[in-house]
Amino acid sequence: xxxxxxxxxxxxxxxxxxxxxxxxxxxxxxxxxxxxxxxxxxxxxxxxxxxxxxxxxxxxxxxxxxxxxxxxxxxxxxxxxxxxxxxxxxxxxxxxxxxxxxxxxxxxxxxxxxxxxxxxxxxxxxxxxxxxxxxxxxxxxxxxxxxxxxxxxxxxxxxxxxxxxxxxxxxxxxxxxxxxxxxxxxxxxxxxxxxxxxxxxxxxxxxxxxxxxxxxxxxxxxxxxxxxxxxxxxxxxxxxxxxxxxxxxxxxxxxxxxxxxxxxxxxxxxxxxxxxxxxxxxxxxxxxxxxxxxxxxxxxxxxxxxxxxxxxxxxxxxxxxxxxxxxxxxxxxxxxxxxxxxxxxxxxxxxxxxxxxxxxxxxxxxxxxxxxxxxxxxxxxxxxxxxxxxxxxxxxxxxxxxxxxxxxxxxxxxxxxxxxxxxxxxxxxxxxxxxxxxxxxxxxxxxxxxxxxxxxxxxxxxxxxxxxxxxxxxxxxx
Amino acid sequence: xxxxxxxxxxxxxxxxxxxxxxxxxxxxxxxxxxxxxxxxxxxxxxxxxxxxxxxxxxxxxxxxxxxxxxxxxxxxxxxxxxxxxxxxxxxxxxxxxxxxxxxxxxxxxxxxxxxxxxxxxxxxxxxxxxxxxxxxxxxxxxxxxxxxxxxxxxxxxxxxxxxxxxxxxxxxxxxxxxxxxxxxxxxxxxxxxxxxxxxxxxxxxxxxxxxxxxxxxxxxxxxxxxxxxxxxxxxxxxxxx
Numbered sequence: 159x160x161x162x163x164x165x166x167x168x169x170x171x172x173x174x175x176x177x178x179x180x181x182x183x184x185x186x187x188x189x190x191x192x193x194x195x196x197x198x199x200x201x202x203x204x205x206x207x208x209x210x211x212x213x214x215x216x217x218x219x220x221x222x223x224x225x226x227x228x229x230x231x232x233x234x235x236x237x238x239x240x241x242x243x244x245x246x247x248x249x250x251x252x253x254x255x256x257x258x259x260x261x262x263x264x265x266x267x268x269x270x271x272x273x274x275x276x277x278x279x280x281x282x283x284x285x286x287x288x289x290x291x292x293x294x295x296x297x298x299x300x301x302x303x304x305x306x307x308x309x310x311x312x313x314x315x316x317x318x319x320x321x322x323x324x325x326x327x328x329x330x331x332x333x334x335x336x337x338x339x340x341x342x343x344x345x346x347x348x349x350x351x352x353x354x355x356x357x358x359x360x361x362x363x364x365x366x367x368x369x370x371x372x373x374x375x376x377x378x379x380x381x382x383x384x385x386x387x388x389x390x391x392x393x394x395x396x397x398x399x400x401x402x403x404x405x406x407x408x409x410x411x412x413x414x415x416x417x418x419x420x421x422x423x424x425x426x427x428x429x430x431x432x433x434x435x436x437x438x439x440x441x442x443x444x445x446x447x448x449x450x451x452x453x454x455x456x457x458x459x460x461x462x463x464x465x466x467x468x469x470x471x472x473x474x475x476x477x478x479x480x481x482x483x484x485x486x487x488x489x490x491x492x493x494x495x496x497x498x499x500x501x502x503x504x505x506x507x508x509x510x511x512x513x514x515x516x517x518x519x520x521x522x523x524x525x526x527x528x529x530x531x532x533x534x535x536x537x538x539x540x541x542x543x544x545x546x547x548x549x550x551x552x553x554x555x556x557x558x559x560x561x562x563x564x565x566x567x568x569x570x571x572x573x574x575x576x577x578x579x580x581x582x583x584x585x586x587x588x589x590x591x592x593x594x595x596x597x598x599x600x601x602x603x604x605x606x607x608x609x610x611x612x613x614x615x616x617x618x619x620x621x622x623x624x625x626x627x628x629x630x631x632x633x634x635x636x
Numbered sequence: 637x638x639x640x641x642x643x644x645x646x647x648x649x650x651x652x653x654x655x656x657x658x659x660x661x662x663x664x665x666x667x668x669x670x671x672x673x674x675x676x677x678x679x680x681x682x683x684x685x686x687x688x689x690x691x692x693x694x695x696x697x698x699x700x701x702x703x704x705x706x707x708x709x710x711x712x713x714x715x716x717x718x719x720x721x722x723x724x725x726x727x728x729x730x731x732x733x734x735x736x737x738x739x740x741x742x743x744x745x746x747x748x749x750x751x752x753x754x755x756x757x758x759x760x761x762x763x764x765x766x767x768x769x770x771x772x773x774x775x776x777x778x779x780x781x782x783x784x785x786x787x788x789x790x791x792x793x794x795x796x797x798x799x800x801x802x803x804x805x806x807x808x809x810x811x812x813x814x815x816x817x818x819x820x821x822x823x824x825x826x827x828x829x830x831x832x833x834x835x836x837x838x839x840x841x842x843x844x845x846x847x848x849x850x851x852x853x854x855x856x857x858x859x860x861x862x863x864x865x866x867x868x869x870x871x872x873x874x875x876x877x
Binding site: 483518523 | 661
């Protein structure tokens with residue numbers, strides 16, 4: 159593990175305010191989801207999950223077909239569909255279009271896909287004003303941070319911190335009531351919406367057969383971003399497809415409930431293309447940029463392809479005991495929590511952040527709530543296996559490999575195993591039943607030292623089970 | 637004909653908590669089983685499997701299968717080790733059809749201790765007696781992979797003198813996670829503190845679980861904090877009279 163994530167993790171764990179913010183916010187989301195699921199028939203909810211998974215599986219197995227259908231339909235309605243290999247291509251396109259249309263101000267709604275390619279930063283570096291309009295995103299943008307949660311980007315900040323931030327950055331009075339803070343943001347953002355030249359949104363779903371871009375939100379900012387500016391650009395990963403409009407029913411029900419415990423989010427926009435002749439509003443030009451950025455590589459992997467089923471609800475983060483302690487900023491990429499732990503190594507390479515697949519107790523809480531039933535613990539196990547193989551190829555991690563080799567050999571030879579256990583009981587001079595707070599050198603090293611850094615160690619008993627069993631049988635026979 | 641049961645006590649119980657194995661044997665014998673202990677047993681292979689060392693895990697798993705495949709029933713004082721054998725061996729041997737088949741044949745005869753009592757022996761009252769207030773910790777693999785949730789609670793409620801007091805995070809991980817506990821000790825320890833606080837809020841005198849590994853983690857924290865709360869494996873509770 160390279161030092162930087164460990165430093166971030168330690169800082170997060172040592173900050174009581176941050177701990178409370180993360181733990182209580184995720185706890186509220188867990189409780190809201192629980193209520194929403196129990197209000198619908200739980201068996202029915204299970205069927206939705208099963209069906210959603212099957213739909214995603216089918217769509218990804220036939221992705222080429224559905225992508226072409228989508229392009230056909232949208233093109234027929236006047237949407238310009240573009241294909242981007244990576245974030246660089248997306249940025250180049252947006253910058254070129256902004257130049258051509260003489261655009262200065264870009265409003266953006268919340269989109270993890272654009273976070274993934276750092277679009278806002280790149281546009282600003284090029285001299286454009288690119289503004290996040292989702293409240294949480296707006297807050298983290300003002301703070302110069304990245305989102306710490308897929309759904310609730312500013313979950314790590316308290317209202318007091320937000321009050322200070324608004325005061326410093328917007329020059330307003332320090333305000334700590336969330337509703338009033340929202341009004342401050344709303345006043346600033348309204349003017350920007352009306353003045354914006356280009357609106358950028360993501361897409362929660364792309365409906366192939368009907369040619370629809372579906373955007374789900376609670377604040378109305380995505381609807382404003384997609385309808386007020388003259389130009390609307392949608393940036394979406396190629397995995398966002400579903401075949402039919404009727405499939406939406408399942409996904410909308412699952413997404414709202416899983417993410418925020420809502421039966422349906424406040425706004426669901428089904429966008430079909432630019433303003434037609436005779437229509438009063440809507441953008442004059444609509445572009446859909448379909449982003450690969452490594453997704454086709456995941457698609458090629460039969461076992462781990464299911465990682466692409468994700469609908470970005472954030473439920474796995476909220477339920478993950480690891481995420482709830484280390485928070486989103488401890489993860490190396492914008493995708494945090496269990497889903498981040500499985501997709502980051504697949505996008506960035508196994509050994510880039512080799513610790514990530516190991517940052518899990520494999521408790522399975524994520525898979526239990528995933529609305530599309532991604533088997534996250536199994537994928538973590540697969541990634542660990544692949545990472546061990548990659549390290550073997552690289553020639554690193556020799557000590558651990560040697561240790562597991564010896565361990566396996568001993569475990570296959572019962573007499574040796576018994577001998578080894580006699581040896582291990584020599585590690586300590588046990589004093590009765592008391593658990594050990596420390597052990598003498600040279601044993602105080604490696605895993606034992608790490609264990610003792612957090613809790614006491616059980617003293618090896620005077621006799622192992624097999625010894626006691628023999629005595630018991632001996633007594634039984636006599 | 638008595639039911640013939642082979643104990644797989646798990647390496648952790650054999651090496652560190654032998655009393656749990658003896659308690660399990662006592663309960664099974666009192667329930668009328670004929671209990672044996674195949675002496676060549678060692679480990680199920682899970683530590684290596686969970687750490688990504690599948691080749692080493694497969695070696696140990698093959699050894700396990702050789703030792704136990706002739707057993708009528710294998711009973712295990714651990715949800716995690718049971719699940720390794722019944723749920724993960726198939727994945728481990730995905731490229732080895734012969735051993736995959738041997739694992740598949742054995743799997744239906746491998747039982748976690750509480751499930752064996754309830755579903756095979758069909759008893760929920762073993763005549764135990766323990767004057768204690770306890771709280772039950774759901775170990776993750778028992779809960780989520782084997783769907784063990786009500787069973788141990790049913791068994792506990794039949795123990796005379798015992799009061800079961802639920803904690804608010806019963807189904808949340810204690811942070812053990814095998815090698816996770818020593819690979820990322822700070823995170824594991826932080827998760828453990830959440831569990832510890834939840835246990836202490838109940839005012840229970842003991843924490844009960846069906847997995848010795850979770851109890852080792854929890855007891856380690858209780859001991860470090862100097863809190864006089866006990867940890868007991870379900871088998872130890874059920875063996876009390």
